[in-house]
Amino acid sequence: MNGASREALAAARERLDALTDSTSVDAGALADELAAVTALLDRERSLRRVLTDPAQPAEAKADLAHRLFGDKVSGPAVDLVAGMVRSRWSQPRDLADALEELANLADLTAAQKAGRLDDVEDELFRFGRIVSSNPELRAALTDPEADASAKVELLHRLLGGRADKTTERLVTRLVTAPAGRSLEAGLESLSKLAAERRDRMVAVVTSAVPLSDSQKQRLGAALAKLYGRKMHLNLDVDPNVVGGMRVQVGDEVINGSIADRLEDVARRMAD
Incomplete structure (x- = not known):
């Protein structure tokens, strides 16, 4: 991200940290809600444009976010999204990418609070090594024509009961919604986010x-x-x-x- 989007993401990450520092906020549940909003924005290009239109008043965009998501996600989640659409974004796609990053960070925060962040870091790395050494597995997980539910089932067979639930959630979101990235690049990005949680x-x-x-x-x-x-x-x-x-x-x-x-x-x- 460049310019305005980078600043908007930094501000959103600060708000996320403030939310997840609260014991009353379930970081894992918040991650699911942010991922659901991300999925909607991934599908609805016109909605991304409306929510990031610099010609529209910031409060009007925030009100729209509340109307769209207020009865679908929790108050903390919709407030976070509303704050993001008040910001300026260099391009509409950046809003969805930022929300995806916040969802991943919320999941990693949940793992950190549970004392499992080190395990998640290691598991993401090991999974990347397994994928890189197994062309057939990589093809099955990255085939754009393959059914998403089949990929989810494959990942569950590979990771279910063997890896932390956060690892499985992160990898599943990456595989089912790659957003134009390679699997390797996505895993590397997740590893970096995990490392950032411990500075x-x-x-x-x-x-x-x-x-x-x-x-x-x-x-x-x-x-x-x-x-x-x-x-x-x-x-x-x-x-x-x-x-x-x-x-x-x-x-x-x-x-x-x-x-x-x-x-x-x-x-x-x-x-």
Whole structure:
């Protein structure tokens, strides 16, 4: 998102945080309600245009949101949507995308409150690895002609009882409403949102052999000092990785052995 939409999303995320901080608001239920509004806006392009039309008064758009959704979702949900349509958006599509992000954040907040956020982060990463290594599964989940209910059933067989309910909910929404993204890009976005809940970054670490607990702690601490943020490590093993280890943080890729990289971090900190 650019310009006005980025500012509108930031404001909406602050309002969501304020809502979910309240013990009276069920973050998981709020996520379902925001996802339902997102689904409607995904289908109704004309409604997106009306709710983001800069020529219309902000309060008129908010009143319309209350009339449309007031008897379908809870008060906190409709107030959040009304606040969003009062804001300016660079393009109509951004409103639906922002609502989808808020739904995902609400689900992740529910997992965090339950002490399950770490599990959800790990499960999203593992599911992404399973999909990337199984072309048939990926094809079944991304086939635009396949029935959505069949995809939901497939995901339930894969994840039901094996993964946290939040993980299953997030992946199911992603698969049934991809919004033009690849499955891999959607999973990566979810992982980043999960990391943001703890104010930390994600490092994807691929090593030739499994790392010991000591190595993981040292690497996590070194990367945190290098990037100035807490770091969540998503770990994978590939005997063919060049240099013993590959670390990706955002768009930056670091190749080389653990010892070499840690020494480089130490040198940087000493400069």
